[in-house]
Amino acid sequence: MNTHEIVCLAAIFFCVLLSGTAMGEESPEALLQHGEMYFSGKKVKQDYKEAFKLFEKAAARGNAQAQSKLGHMYDFGLGVEKDFGKAREWYDKAAAQGDVAAFFGIGGLYRGGLGVEQDNDKALKWYRRSAEGGYADAMYELGKMHHLGRGVKQDYRETKKWYQMAAEQGYAEAQFELGLMYQYGEIGTEKDLVQAGKWYDKAAEQGHADAREKLKELQGKGK
Numbered sequence: 001m002n003t004h005e006i007v008c009l010a011a012i013f014f015c016v017l018l019s020g021t022a023m024g025e026e027s028p029e030a031l032l033q034h035g036e037m038y039f040s041g042k043k044v045k046q047d048y049k050e051a052f053k054l055f056e057k058a059a060a061r062g063n064a065q066a067q068s069k070l071g072h073m074y075d076f077g078l079g080v081e082k083d084f085g086k087a088r089e090w091y092d093k094a095a096a097q098g099d100v101a102a103f104f105g106i107g108g109l110y111r112g113g114l115g116v117e118q119d120n121d122k123a124l125k126w127y128r129r130s131a132e133g134g135y136a137d138a139m140y141e142l143g144k145m146h147h148l149g150r151g152v153k154q155d156y157r158e159t160k161k162w163y164q165m166a167a168e169q170g171y172a173e174a175q176f177e178l179g180l181m182y183q184y185g186e187i188g189t190e191k192d193l194v195q196a197g198k199w200y201d202k203a204a205e206q207g208h209a210d211a212r213e214k215l216k217e218l219q220g221k222g223k
Contacts (some may be wrong), residue, residue, distance in 0.1 A: 035069065071091035099131070182196035
């Protein structure tokens with residue numbers, strides 16, 4: 001077989017590989033994106049069962065985000081019967097690929113003793129891994145744990161640190177908590193109504209009803 005024939009065969013083989021996509025087989029990334037649409041109800045009617053099917057296909061092909069989504073759906077019974085064992089199985093697969101949402105999911109299982117023995121130390125460990133990877137949900141949860149002293153020693157410095165980090169990423173509940181801290185001068189924070197209004201406003205822009213009420217309260221006091 002000469003060089004020209006080898007090149008031709010290689011080209012034919014490459015075309016065959018691409019034909020699956022051309023015939024409608026979506027890539028794992030496309031399946032994930034398609035599933036996200038059904039999961040969130042953006043552009044299509046929300047359908048958890050359809051989302052689950054699409055995530056399952058992407059997860060089977062190694063997509064970590066889809067694996068984490070399956071874990072979440074089993075965890076909360078979205079489009080499928082709640083099953084903490086399967087939730088952990090999919091979270092573990094995604095976590096092995098460094099998925100920060102999966103770290104958070106595992107932390108939640110330990111925090112609630114869901115399918116595993118309740119363990120605040122392990123929950124904290126997984127939340128920290130997730131938060132340090134930039135996951136706002138985990139930052140907020142760490143702030144709340146330190147705020148209320150749930151599973152950890154109450155620590156207002158840690159509370160403010162994690163709420164602040166989550167708020168700066170646009171996490172509405174953390175923005176609201178910062179607003180409360182500044183409005184009332186709580187949790188080691190000096191009273192500052194300007195800062196309170198700033199954080200309430202950011203939360204309100206995302207539809208946070210309590211933040212809207214707090215803004216009205218501040219505006220009333222300013223009259």
